[in-house]
Amino acid sequence: MKTCEAIAAKICPTCGGEIPRDISFQQCPRCLLELCCLPPAAPVPEAESASKHFIQGVPFGDYEILERLGHGGMGVVYKARQRSLDRIVALKSVRMGDLASPADLARFRREAEAAAKLDHPRIVPIYEVGEHEANPFLVMRYIPGWSLAEKLPEFTNASDVRAGQIQSARILATMARAVHYAHGRGVLHRDLKPSNILLDRDLEPYLSDFGIAQLADQESALTQTAELIGTPSYMSPEQAAGKRVDCRADIYSLGAILYEILTGRPPFQGARPVETLRQVIHDEPLNPRAINCRSDPELSIVALKCIDKDPARRYPTAIAFAEDLERWLRREPVLAHAPSPALRARRWLARNPLLALLIAGLVVGITVTSYLLVRTQEEQRRKSIALAILRTESARQLQEIWDSPKPFFAIRSETLAAMAGREPVRFPGNETRLTLAFVVQGNPLDRVLGAASLLQYVEIQMKSASPTATRLDLRIYKRQAEAILDFIAGDVDFLQMNAREYVEAKASHIGVKPLLLGISSTAADGETGDTAVLFTRKDSGVERVADARGRSMLFGREDSTLTYWAKVHLANAGITQRDMGKVSYLGDAPRQSLSDSHDALGNPYSDMTPVDAVVHGRFDIAVVREVRFRQVAERHELVAIGRFRDSGYMIAGQPALSATAAEKFRNTLAQLNDRQMLQTFTGFPKQFAPCSDSDFDDVRHNLTAAIRFDSNETPK
Amino acid sequence: MLPTPRTSGASQAARFGTTQWSVVLQAERGAEDALLKLCQLYWRPLYAFVRRRGHSVHDAQDLTQSFFAHVLEHDALANVAPSKGRFRSFLLVSLKHYLDNEWHRANAQKRGGGQVILSWDDLRPAERDALEPRDDSTPEKVFNRRWALMLLERAMQQLETECVAARKGELFQRLKPHLTANNASAPYQQLAPELGLSEGALKVTIHRLRRRFGELVRQQIAKTVAREEDIDDEIRQLFAALA
Numbered sequence: 001m002k003t004c005e006a007i008a009a010k011i012c013p014t015c016g017g018e019i020p021r022d023i024s025f026q027q028c029p030r031c032l033l034e035l036c037c038l039p040p041a042a043p044v045p046e047a048e049s050a051s052k053h054f055i056q057g058v059p060f061g062d063y064e065i066l067e068r069l070g071h072g073g074m075g076v077v078y079k080a081r082q083r084s085l086d087r088i089v090a091l092k093s094v095r096m097g098d099l100a101s102p103a104d105l106a107r108f109r110r111e112a113e114a115a116a117k118l119d120h121p122r123i124v125p126i127y128e129v130g131e132h133e134a135n136p137f138l139v140m141r142y143i144p145g146w147s148l149a150e151k152l153p154e155f156t157n158a159s160d161v162r163a164g165q166i167q168s169a170r171i172l173a174t175m176a177r178a179v180h181y182a183h184g185r186g187v188l189h190r191d192l193k194p195s196n197i198l199l200d201r202d203l204e205p206y207l208s209d210f211g212i213a214q215l216a217d218q219e220s221a222l223t224q225t226a227e228l229i230g231t232p233s234y235m236s237p238e239q240a241a242g243k244r245v246d247c248r249a250d251i252y253s254l255g256a257i258l259y260e261i262l263t264g265r266p267p268f269q270g271a272r273p274v275e276t277l278r279q280v281i282h283d284e285p286l287n288p289r290a291i292n293c294r295s296d297p298e299l300s301i302v303a304l305k306c307i308d309k310d311p312a313r314r315y316p317t318a319i320a321f322a323e324d325l326e327r328w329l330r331r332e333p334v335l336a337h338a339p340s341p342a343l344r345a346r347r348w349l350a351r352n353p354l355l356a357l358l359i360a361g362l363v364v365g366i367t368v369t370s371y372l373l374v375r376t377q378e379e380q381r382r383k384s385i386a387l388a389i390l391r392t393e394s395a396r397q398l399q400e401i402w403d404s405p406k407p408f409f410a411i412r413s414e415t416l417a418a419m420a421g422r423e424p425v426r427f428p429g430n431e432t433r434l435t436l437a438f439v440v441q442g443n444p445l446d447r448v449l450g451a452a453s454l455l456q457y458v459e460i461q462m463k464s465a466s467p468t469a470t471r472l473d474l475r476i477y478k479r480q481a482e483a484i485l486d487f488i489a490g491d492v493d494f495l496q497m498n499a500r501e502y503v504e505a506k507a508s509h510i511g512v513k514p515l516l517l518g519i520s521s522t523a524a525d526g527e528t529g530d531t532a533v534l535f536t537r538k539d540s541g542v543e544r545v546a547d548a549r550g551r552s553m554l555f556g557r558e559d560s561t562l563t564y565w566a567k568v569h570l571a572n573a574g575i576t577q578r579d580m581g582k583v584s585y586l587g588d589a590p591r592q593s594l595s596d597s598h599d600a601l602g603n604p605y606s607d608m609t610p611v612d613a614v615v616h617g618r619f620d621i622a623v624v625r626e627v628r629f630r631q632v633a634e635r636h637e638l639v640a641i642g643r644f645r646d647s648g649y650m651i652a653g654q655p656a657l658s659a660t661a662a663e664k665f666r667n668t669l670a671q672l673n674d675r676q677m678l679q680t681f682t683g684f685p686k687q688f689a690p691c692s693d694s695d696f697d698d699v700r701h702n703l704t705a706a707i708r709f710d711s712n713e714t715p716k
Numbered sequence: 717m718l719p720t721p722r723t724s725g726a727s728q729a730a731r732f733g734t735t736q737w738s739v740v741l742q743a744e745r746g747a748e749d750a751l752l753k754l755c756q757l758y759w760r761p762l763y764a765f766v767r768r769r770g771h772s773v774h775d776a777q778d779l780t781q782s783f784f785a786h787v788l789e790h791d792a793l794a795n796v797a798p799s800k801g802r803f804r805s806f807l808l809v810s811l812k813h814y815l816d817n818e819w820h821r822a823n824a825q826k827r828g829g830g831q832v833i834l835s836w837d838d839l840r841p842a843e844r845d846a847l848e849p850r851d852d853s854t855p856e857k858v859f860n861r862r863w864a865l866m867l868l869e870r871a872m873q874q875l876e877t878e879c880v881a882a883r884k885g886e887l888f889q890r891l892k893p894h895l896t897a898n899n900a901s902a903p904y905q906q907l908a909p910e911l912g913l914s915e916g917a918l919k920v921t922i923h924r925l926r927r928r929f930g931e932l933v934r935q936q937i938a939k940t941v942a943r944e945e946d947i948d949d950e951i952r953q954l955f956a957a958l959a
Contacts, residue, residue, distance in 0.1 A: 102884050
């Protein structure tokens, strides 16, 4: 029995109920439980803003406020005197929201302490993190001068354009190095913007507010007016979307600042912060030169590289960015490239097809020749629009052609020039027209745009070698059979075909001249990208090729050399098609429409399709390039049962071609090592090498084996 | 869309089905550890229930302990479909079943494998008293009431830990009694200068503590329900149990 005294039960003043004695917290449990049901953003009764506690002349702790300097996203900044050391400091009161728990405050303190440990001549040091009136405050070095935000218009509109840009580049390079130092210590800034870059009286820059700006009360930030808080114009898309960020988010912000210096406005700026956020996530930025034609072209590209939506395409580190700026300052070429015409066009088209058609309605009758005659800035702008329309028109026509029964789509050299963003060169004297053809199975637009750059490049090279000019036209075919027929008929001069097709054409006495072979670049361990493997699951019971009897197999495309060599392999092990179980080829699936690209480059064959098929048990054996196999084998428990070199594809020419034209074409392509141009043209990381008939002997000799597989003959 | 999304831990946990209870519900085997953890946390209300049923202190201890062993060894989950949503109800119903069916066993022997260690000796005298039955309530009421009190106590402890970690331990001790006081009657004017704060700052601090406490309670409840929608209902039931 209880021995405690009989004390009158306590009554809760709030709810009137009895407060039990058998609890450790001595409060009314009902009222406590009610705290779970507080409405989401109940306003704090008579909450006062933290800044009211900082009154000029009234000292608190070690500090005395001298004057108010201004306000930023985090809170108000004051000039203060630290009494113990008798020095002038900057004191920033931090506004933490009403929802801040003790844990939040502790986190802010930890971040501020981490930032305070940064010791770099270009980072504003934090001397102390304190708390006053339930809100934190920071004490930092006082730097008399301006913020970059105040000085920025002077750099953009400097009368000496180059001097302004040089100074800006210097400032940003210095800041990038400071940012890199902080990244090395594990501190991200997360809120880089012109107001966080301070300039002293000599215009030397300093970085401020590392890592903590976004821990302050950001929740109510968006609901306040845009003047009180900064706009999210410098925020990276991943941050705007609420995802985790890494150092590349800071690089984005630096790029956005550079962009603003070049053009006078940040890359994205909406009427309201919410609109800006939407643009940051979804819209592609304009090239700075489109906004301010005095923007240095290389600095523009550097800025664009920083603000790429894909962090992987930005500079990997802040120091890489600093180094490129320093290259520019030394008048050396920068490493950043402009996105390829294909990429630009694709992004533009993806963004606003409707807008493009609207513009097409306004600007009537643009022909290729008329847009060439532009001179003034206004005409320049109209020219860019016309170019975009041309691309949209081509895309539209491509769509129409592709949906119609016509076997190919022809594009003249002049149109290709426009697509490549160039003016077609005027050739004096005679000119010859030659046609290159290849087959496209997915969305042809990307391949066409890629081919446009490449063919234009080849045209220029060929011009320099001969008195007569050659124009290269393009035909894209839906099926190889049609392409070969037109090649035989003489309508096509250069045709891309695979090794087997070449051998069979030759064997059928079709006139065909081998010019170039596509070879894969060599991987680090000496294996070339041309090697392929026959593979299966570890637990499938197939250990060697000979075990493939009765098993199901997925080949590559029916007409590909990958399939060809796989069959040769099987035939040499004594297996024919009849011996196998279910046999299928890639591309057997129903034909997809133009709008379903297989991948970004329009490649119909994805390396992962055979891997998926085997992993999920749809087929026992499949064939894939070794490069891909190595990436996935361990993870998916796959083993290789056979290995061979794939032949790849080649470019053949009409035997009737003039020797010089053929030679020049061949040499130009063989010497081309611009990977990006090659990849968008061919879809694979290949290079071209000159070739002759004997390079195809191996294919030729094994033709009988492949035929054996198909016709179920067994060797004698 | 905001840089630091602030969904509370409670709703996040419930939404993604990673509550301890939903782990138990969803797992067919291998959930013993999760179940064991839950048992070790929540045995007190069960013991109170068993005591209210009329068993002696010693018997109640044995029965509670062997009940958990029973839950772990047998597929107790299969028998309580209707209350599968809430751990609290599941425990209560299972316990009732167990007592009704097993109570005839005179010898509540511990079985091998599945021994659950419950910390009787850690109870302070006041706590032990607290688990003793009161005269005017049914065992179920006792169970639910103890459950609610346990949640509140735990949330209070967590809040204290957080405040101490944020170097605000003393502040917490001073403000703790005022967590539930409504603003009109709280002595802010007196208290503020004692703590070195202005009145406004004091109100802000107390407000923040209250919110955080509420969040902690919700998080705990979320651990014991399978769906977010159940949290509010569970709160209502607990509220009724405290009346």
